[in-house]
Amino acid sequence: MRMEEGAGNEAERSSPAKTGVSFAADLEFRSIGFRAGGRAILAGIDLKVAAGQILCLLGPSGSGKTSLLRIASGVERQTEGEVLIGGQTMAGPGGFVPPEARGVGLMFQDFALFPNMTLIDNVRYGLRTLPKAAQREIALAALRRVGLGRLADSYPHTLSGGEQQRVAMVRALVPRPQVLLMDEPFSGLDSRLRDEMRSETLAILRETRATAVVVTHDAEEAMRLGDRIALLRDGRLVQSGTSRELYRDPADLFTASFFSEINTLPGIVKAGRVMGPIGFVADSPRSDGTPVTVGLRLEGVRVSSTEGAVQARVLSRQFVGRSDLLSLAVDGVERPIRARIRPGDLPDGVHEVFVSVDPQEAFVFEDSSGSA
Secondary structure: OOOOOOOOOOOHHOOOOOOOOOOOOEEEEEEEEEOOOOOOEEEEEEEOOOOOOOOEOOOOOOOOOHHHHHHOOOOOOOOOEEEEEEEEEEEEEEEEEOOHOOOEEEOOOOOOOOOOOHHHHHHHHOOOOOOOHHHHHHHHHHHHHHOOOOOOOOOHOOOHHHHHHHHHHHHOOOOOOOOOEEEOOOOOHHHHHHOOOHHHHHHHHHHOOOEEEEOOHHHHHHHHHOOOEEEEOOOEEEEEEOOOHHHHOOOEEEHHHHHOEEEEEEEEEEEEEEEOOOEEEEEOOOOOEEEEEEEEEHHHEEEEEEOEOOOOEEEEEEEEOOOOEEEEEOOOOOOOOEEEEEOOOOOOOOOOOEEEOHHHHEEEEEOOOOOO
């Protein structure tokens, strides 16, 4: 009978074997375009991942994330542009290098373990050019690194989702690929296990110094994992940079809203200041009378029972653990304004309040299209 996940492997994890260091290389996309079925899937993608760096490809479903990953691996061939690994062209006008010759490791959503092979044989699969004794030694050390050495001769169907994820990870890493490509590797795990596996995966990637590209639609996951994030929308690159850059200086309303819930409010420039329906938002060099769009995070709505820019009425209040979620009615604003405050900041039973803007949590965009 299989032991419950995490039981009996404390000794393995307290002094884990080290996984081999990868031969990390740069990965570069130059002007990538991709069409399928007469439809443009990707257009004009320029990105570079430095050796040893973790890049998260972030975006909603259908934004082109997985297509870009498949192009990097060689499973798909772009219709425009060039893919380079370690400065060498893998796909482009000059030729095409097949997937097995690219030095790339792949980890899929469903883990794609071979059901008829034991765990150790699954991990050994990418080491077939080595002597059998060396294959077994390396594979067993990798399984021990993730606390599964005791299950080396078990089969995938006997494992939990988290254990299968670990096997898939080490199988992709043991050949020491130049680049590791991971397609939503945590999507099938529950929230508690997902947090644990993200931390463990990050530790292994740092230890192996692997260049990694991780596809995700979860902004928090991208911020936890990525040295850099590339945000895609409708097959185009919207913005790339560190998590702090995208969170604090979003290029447009779409980017701002992807990283946190926001209120979208009208604003206008008056005497060098952007004014919105709940008061001052930010200083602005724009001409007086210029209409703007304000993106205001829920945390950026200051709520007080005694002072603020304008009056508001509490329509609803929900306790969600670390915060209270408020829905507020403000004169002249069609939709309720949402706010997130700390529990206890507003006395229970209060319905008439004052609100204002925290400028640190507000973003001003030039027009209703949401461009900066």
